[in-house]
Amino acid sequence: MNDMTVADAAPETGQERKAPGRPRNAQADEAILDAVLALLSDGQSAAAISIEAVAARAGVGKATIYRRWPNKEALLIEAVRAMKGPLPELAGRSVRDDLIALVEANRTPNAQRNGKITACLLPEFIKDEELGRMHQAVVEPRRDVTRQVLRRGIESGELRADLDVELTLLMLSAPSMVQAMLPWSPRVPDEGFAEKLVDALLRGAAA
Amino acid sequence: MNDMTVADAAPETGQERKAPGRPRNAQADEAILDAVLALLSDGQSAAAISIEAVAARAGVGKATIYRRWPNKEALLIEAVRAMKGPLPELAGRSVRDDLIALVEANRTPNAQRNGKITACLLPEFIKDEELGRMHQAVVEPRRDVTRQVLRRGIESGELRADLDVELTLLMLSAPSMVQAMLPWSPRVPDEGFAEKLVDALLRGAAA
Structure with a gap:
């Protein structure tokens, strides 16, 4: 996780409390x-x-x-x-299951706190281009995992051949983000949210 | 628009520049x-x-x-x-057309500026409950218009009978909101966005 950490040059010692081990x-x-x-x-x-x-x-x-x-x-x-935590292990069986796991990974017990934190950081990300680029470097590899699952689904025939991968990625990620940041976003219960969102996306709203 | 404005008590006069008419x-x-x-x-x-x-x-x-x-x-x-502007006039013919008009209404030429403004306000909305309630009072009547279109679609048979109205509302609104607030959100071109989003939502991603 701490790949940006400046390595600590202090040597390890046997002391318990004061040594910078x-x-x-x-x-x-x-x-x-x-x-x-x-x-x-x-x-x-x-x-x-x-x-x-x-x-x-x-x-x-x-x-x-x-x-x-x-x-x-x-x-x-x-x-x-650190807030985002590790990405889930994907079972790799059905695209539906993997997408549910990816949506659920963004809906941790800390989601409300994390949404508040993201909301407080957003103005800074927008104002400070360098900070924006650094944030992008954190989120893009996570998005790539979802992109790969979507492409796998197109190849396997589980998803439409003409699927717009970027639009689908946005439709999968934006609802949780808005819900976490805006306490008065549309009232969709948290229980079973990931499954409902993925199924709504897969089946479509048309009769 | 200015229903919250304190009425100005100054009388109207014929003077052009200095009178508070x-x-x-x-x-x-x-x-x-x-x-x-x-x-x-x-x-x-x-x-x-x-x-x-x-x-x-x-x-x-x-x-x-x-x-x-x-x-x-x-x-x-x-x-x-004032930033949100008036809601569009809905043709009321097909649910698809009305949903496209509603998504487009949030994607004005000012969408990037408005997203930046929303991002800068969000921390305040979260911290200050009274401000949050006031913001909710601005957005809920706008959401109700979309809810009405979705319910009309269920009744007319254009939409699934078991459609989750709140979830669909979130799926229609969250992508534009995230795109406007986060400059490095998934790269979906602005051209034809509303139509693509509504069609993706209606038809579903499954093959």
């Missing part, structure tokens, strides 16, 4: 990323968040943060990557 | 709402926008704003209402 680092990483996400979900804008505030909330020194991330932008993007 | 008011209203939208689309957060800044940008005095809107929240919501 790897287990301690992983714990600090998690505390720092959690602190960023907590500040954002409290409604702080990305612009308003300072390294000082993150350090205070995580209970680490500023230097601990700067050893790991060169700047606030890198830290924000790493927090987004 | 109705035509002058309408012009000032437009300048004020445009100023709010311009500040938001510059990337200012709703929290950061002051009545002073709006007055300066609109070229009016603060009192002119307070005569019309009791507070910043009311002004922000009125600007959102």
